[in-house]
Amino acid sequence: LAKTTQPISMDSYEGQEVNITCSHNNIATNDYITWYQQFPSQGPRFIIQGYKTKVTNEVASLFIPADRKSSTLSLPRVSLSDTAVYYCLVGDKGLTGGGNKLTFGTGTQLKVEL
Amino acid sequence: KAGVTQTPRYLIKTRGQQVTLSCSPISGHRSVSWYQQTPGQGLQFLFEYFSETQRNKGNFPGRFSGRQFSNSRSEMNVSTLELGDSALYLCASSLWGTSSYEQYFGPGTRLTVT
Numbered sequence: 001l002a003k004t005t006q007p008i009s010m011d012s013y014e015g016q017e018v019n020i021t022c023s024h025n026n027i028a029t030n031d032y033i034t035w036y037q038q039f040p041s042q043g044p045r046f047i048i049q050g051y052k053t054k055v056t057n058e059v060a061s062l063f064i065p066a067d068r069k070s071s072t073l074s075l076p077r078v079s080l081s082d083t084a085v086y087y088c089l090v091g092d093k094g095l096t097g098g099g100n101k102l103t104f105g106t107g108t109q110l111k112v113e114l
Numbered sequence: 115k116a117g118v119t120q121t122p123r124y125l126i127k128t129r130g131q132q133v134t135l136s137c138s139p140i141s142g143h144r145s146v147s148w149y150q151q152t153p154g155q156g157l158q159f160l161f162e163y164f165s166e167t168q169r170n171k172g173n174f175p176g177r178f179s180g181r182q183f184s185n186s187r188s189e190m191n192v193s194t195l196e197l198g199d200s201a202l203y204l205c206a207s208s209l210w211g212t213s214s215y216e217q218y219f220g221p222g223t224r225l226t227v228t
Binding site for chain 1: 118147149156157158159162170171172173204206216217218219220221222
């Protein structure tokens with residue numbers, strides 16, 4: 001099964017750029033890498049998704065190297081409201097061949113201070 | 115557009131009992147997936163349903179089961195509850211599937227087993 005690891009926590013200050021990396025082996029070749037944000041007492045919220053190279057949307061960028069064994073979520077100019085837990089989600093080759101099982105990363109608690 | 119709804123939000127059960135959780139996806143979404151979240155194990159994939167068929171399954175015992183109805187609403191059932199089943203159960207919906215399309219999560223059902 002895919003094993004995904006993330007730093008447990010990161011601290012930053014408002015206005016800084018934050019990069020969170022997720023390491024994942026045995027990722028399914030046909031699957032995307034997705035990142036989610038979760039606040040306490042809420043379900044995760046989609047941030048960004050990519051397959052390879054670089055993807056950018058209005059809130060974040062996602063960098064994926066050619067071997068796809070890791071991905072880096074980049075949050076530009078974070079604010080206090082970005083304090084949350086960030087998860088990567090990858091697909092894993094299903095053992096039964098019936099599709100990809102999904103594996104969430106261990107989660108990174110980002111704390112943003114003034 | 116209404117979001118994903120889950121009922122009930124909170125539930126207390128006794129060991130050995132069974133429980134059924136309900137999830138209503140976003141209108142038009144055909145895929146519903148279920149996740150278990152605990153402090154120790156993090157977010158773990160339970161299963162995915164698409165057009166009333168289970169398409170993917172995580173590594174959980176047979177006590178965990180689910181189904182999807184023709185209107186895409188889904189239920190999850192846990193039989194013979196154990197203390198370790200205490201968790202936040204999250205449901206997520208997406209247009210076509212779990213891996214390649216962004217998922218929208220509900221607020222979760224907090225299950226406590228005593």
